[in-house]
Amino acid sequence: MRPMRSGLARARGLGSAGSGTEAFWRQRVTSVLGLPLVAALMLVFWKLAGADYASARLLIANPVVAVLIAMAVLNFAVHMRLGARIIIEDYVHRPVLKAFLLTVNTGTAYGAAIVAILAVTKVLVLG
C-alpha cells in the first residue's frame, strides 16, 4: 500500500504533533546545567543573608554575579516551564482549561525571568 505520508515526513519520523523529544532533552540539558548554577546561587544567597541595601547592591553589581544570576534565571525559566507543562498535561484534561494553564505557565515563567534579568541589568549598569 502506498503510504499517505511524504518521504520527508517519514524521514523526520515525527507524528501529527510535529515535534519529538526536544522537550525531554531540553529538560535534561537544563537540569545538568542547573546543578553548578544552583550551587553558585546558594553561595550568593549565603553572601546576601542579612545584607543591607548598599552591600546587596554591591554584590549583585559584580559582573560575575550578575552574569551568573542571568544565566541561572534563563536556565531555570526554561526548565521550570517544561516541568510545570508536564504536570499540567498529566493532570488537566479539559482542553480549554489546559490551554489556559499552559499559556499562564509560559507567561509566568518567561515574565518572571524578564523581570529578574532587567532588575539585575539595572543594578549592574547603575552600580
Add this chain to the structure above:
Amino acid sequence: MENKKERQHSRPLAPDLQTYRPTLTMTMSIVHRATGIVLYVGFVGMAAWLTTLATGPRAYETMQRILGSWVGLAVLFVFTWAILHHAFGGIRHLIWDLSIAHTYPWREYLTRATLAASLACAVLFWIALLWTGGHPS
C-alpha cells in the same frame, strides 16, 4: 457532553495514584514534582526580591523585613530544602536515565540517600549560615 456510564464501560483506564500501593520511589517522584512547584514560586519570589533591590532602599528594606521575620525565615528554609531535594532528586533521575541503579535494592538506597542528603544539607546550611555566614544585622 460526556456520557459517564459509556466512558466507564468503553474506555480502559490506566491505573493511577489511587490504584497502586504507595512505594518509596513513587512517593519521592511525587515529592520531586511538589518541590518543583515550590521552586517555581521561589523563582517568582527571587524575581520580586531582585526588583526591590533595583527599585531602591525602601522597597529593599521592606522585603528584607518580611524575609527576616520568623515566617520569612521558615519559608526560606523550605526553599533551601526544596532546592537541595530537587537537585539531589534530579541527579538520581539523571543516574536512572543512564540505566544505572534501576534494580532493587539499589534504587531504594539511592532514593533514601537523596532524601537524607537533602535534609542533612539543608539543616547544615542554615546552622552554618546562622552561625558564621552573611551580614549580622
